[in-house]
Every structure is written in C-alpha cells, then in structure tokens.
Amino acid sequence: xxxxxxxxxxxxxxxxxxxxxxxxxxxxxxxxxxxxxxxxxxxxxxxxxxxxxxxxxxxxxxxxxxxxxxxxxxxxxxxxxxxxxxxxxxxxxxxxxxxxxxxxxxxxxxxxxxxxxxxxxxxxxxxxxxxxxxxxxxxxxxxxxxxxxxxxxxxxxxxxxxxxxxxxxxxxxxxxxxxxxxxxxxxxxxxxxxxxxxxxxxxxxxxxxxxxxxxxxxxxxxxxxxxxxxxxxxxxxxxxxxxxxxxxxxxxxxxxxxxxxxxxxxxxxxxxxxxxxxxxxxxxxxxxxxxxxxxxxxxxxxxxxxxxxxxxxxxxxx
Numbered sequence: 001x002x003x004x005x006x007x008x009x010x011x012x013x014x015x016x017x018x019x020x021x022x023x024x025x026x027x028x029x030x031x032x033x034x035x036x037x038x039x040x041x042x043x044x045x046x047x048x049x050x051x052x053x054x055x056x057x058x059x060x061x062x063x064x065x066x067x068x069x070x071x072x073x074x075x076x077x078x079x080x081x082x083x084x085x086x087x088x089x090x091x092x093x094x095x096x097x098x099x100x101x102x103x104x105x106x107x108x109x110x111x112x113x114x115x116x117x118x119x120x121x122x123x124x125x126x127x128x129x130x131x132x133x134x135x136x137x138x139x140x141x142x143x144x145x146x147x148x149x150x151x152x153x154x155x156x157x158x159x160x161x162x163x164x165x166x167x168x169x170x171x172x173x174x175x176x177x178x179x180x181x182x183x184x185x186x187x188x189x190x191x192x193x194x195x196x197x198x199x200x201x202x203x204x205x206x207x208x209x210x211x212x213x214x215x216x217x218x219x220x221x222x223x224x225x226x227x228x229x230x231x232x233x234x235x236x237x238x239x240x241x242x243x244x245x246x247x248x249x250x251x252x253x254x255x256x257x258x259x260x261x262x263x264x265x266x267x268x269x270x271x272x273x274x275x276x277x278x279x280x281x282x283x284x285x286x287x288x289x290x291x292x293x294x295x296x297x298x299x300x301x302x303x304x305x306x307x308x309x310x311x312x313x314x315x316x317x318x
Contacts, residue, residue: 005274011093011094012093012094012172012179014091014092014176014178015176016081016177017039017108017209018176027085028082030083031085031282034290035074038071038286041058041292042070042071042293043067043069043071045303046064057223058121058136058140059121059125060302060303061141061145062114062117062121063258065114065149066114070111070289070292071289073103073104073111074285074289076100077103077104077178078230078285079098079179080092080100081177081178086155092179094164095169095181098163101156101160101181101184102157102176105155105181108152109152110151112152112252113148113206114145114148115244115247115252116211117148119244119248121141124136126237126240126241129190153170155202158250159181159195162198163181163184163195166185166192166195167189168189172187176306196305212269218245231236233264242294243296246295248290249289262317
C-alpha cells in the first residue's frame with residue numbers, strides 16, 4: 001500500500017526529443033501548424049454538418065462525431081508535446097499523466113468503434129438502399145454513436161485503473177513526448193503481465209472486431225458494386241465510401257503497427273528504434289486527425305458544397 005501511495009504522488013519526466021535538440025524547434029513549428037489545421041479543418045466539418053440540412057444524415061452525423069473526437073484526442077496531448085519542446089526538463093504529476101493517458105486511450109478506442117459503425121452505415125446504404133431509412137433511422141444511429149463513446153470510456157477506465165495501481169519506485173523518466181501508456185508501463189517496478197494481457201484483449205475487442213466489421217462490410221460493398229451494370233453507377237457507388245475507406249486505411253494501419261504487439265518493459269532498442277517508437281505515435285496522434293477533414297473535403301461533393309455555402313454566407317454577411 002505504501003508503494004502504491006508513492007506511485008500516485010510521483011512526478012514523471014518527459015524525455016521527448018531532448019536527446020535530439022536540433023529537431024525540437026523544427027518539430028515544434030510542424031506540430032503547431034498541424035494542430036492549427038486540425039482545429040480549423042475539423043471545426044469547419046462540425047459546423048457544416050450541424051448547419052447544413054443536406055448533411056443531416058447518419059453518415060455526416062458520424063463524421064461530425066469523428067471530427068469532434070479528433071479535436072479532443074489531439075488537445076489531450078499536443079499542448080503537452082509542444083510544451084516539452086520548449087522546456088528543458090518537463091515534469092508532469094502522476095495524476096495529470098493518468099488523466100492524459102485516459103483521454104488518449106478513450107478517444108483512440110472510441111474512434112476504432114466509430115469507424116466500424118461508419119462502415120456498417122455504408123454497407124446498408126449501398127447493399128440495402130431501400131431499407132436504409134429504416135435501418136439507419138435517428139433512433140438507431142444516435143445510440144450507435146453514443147455507444148462508441150461509452151465503449152471507449154469503459155476501455156480506458158479498465159486499462160488506466162490497472163496502470164495507476166502499479167508501483168513506480170525507480171526510474172521516472174518517460175522516453176516519450178507525452179504519457180504514452182506503453183512508455184509508462186516500462187517504468188513500473190512490478191510485473192506488468194496482467195496489463196499486457198489486458199491490452200491484448202482490448203486490442204482484439206477494439207481493433208480486431210471493428211476491423212472485421214469493416215472488412216466484411218466492404219467485402220459485401222465490393223460485391224454489390226461489381227454487380228452494377230453501368231460504369232457510372234459503379235463509380236458513383238464507390239465514391240460514397242472512398243473517403244471513409246481512405247481514413248480507415250490510414251488510421252488502422254498506423255494504430256495496428258503501434259499497438260498490435262505491446263512490448264514488455266524490459267525491451268531495449270537502438271537510438272533509431274527509440275526515436276521511431278516516438279515518431280510513429282506522433283504520426284498517428286497528429287497527422288491522421290489532420291488528414292481526416294482534408295480527405296472528406298476533397299473527395300466529397302456534399303461537404304465541398306456545404307463549405308462553399310458557409311464561406312459565401314460569411315463573405316456576404318452584413
């Protein structure tokens with residue numbers, strides 16, 4: 001009990017890129033610019049999906065949730081990352097570290113489930129269009145989105161509650177930009193096998209199951225599209241799901257690479273491997289949310305039209 005109390009009161013030191021000082025200023029400017037693009041792009045998507053009646057459909061309701069989620073996810077870590085680039089020795093209390101881990105875990109798991117829900121929405125729209133208004137009614141898609149948020153929160157509570165019980169009685173330097181859970185677990189002076197097993201189970205539920213749902217949905221979508229006789233019909237059908245498929249490939253590709261095989265705390269690597277372990281989560285946490293609104297804006301006629309209308313209203317407003 002005494003050791004657990006010490007862990008709660010402990011402070012961690014975020015190493016960040018202190019071993020690569022020449023990169024810090026460059027990455028500070030890049031991350032700041034990308035964060036501003038994230039706030040602007042996703043903020044505009046939320047605004048147009050809420051205001052434009054043409055976008056009051058299940059697909060755009062999910063898209064608005066995805067944009068809000070990306071803003072929350074990046075805000076939970078990017079300010080801390082930017083501060084670490086400017087501060088020679090950045091310390092963070094254990095309680096603040098736990099909160100940051102909880103938010104990151106909750107947002108990440110929620111996005112996994114939400115992308116699976118969006119794939120199901122595209123499946124119904126293309127494979128069973130006549131029943132789409134009934135299957136994807138407001139009474140269905142609102143609880144689906146709410147369930148995604150609830151599932152992500154439950155997963156975060158399970159994982160973080162196990163992590164905060166671990167004793168951290170030795171090294172307190174986190175070799176990362178922020179409180180990334182794998183980097184924190186390596187500092188525990190206790191057996192973390194239960195944590196690794198729990199994360200593996202979480203990976204199956206929040207990575208494997210949504211990926212399976214997405215794969216099966218797009219398999220049926222592909223079969224349906226190939227049965228459409230006209231080339232224009234096939235192109236139009238595919239265009240309705242191409243943006244979501246692109247986002248899925250970027251999101252899950254990076255996330256699976258990061259978390260599919262949790263490393264044990266004893267694992268050691270070269271400086272290049274350690275730098276890569278930091279930059280890959282940074283790519284997932286910043287670049288992917290930045291690309292989402294760009295992908296949906298460039299590849300979706302309805303969104304582009306809504307953004308143009310919004311811009312026209314602002315320009316000509318008295």
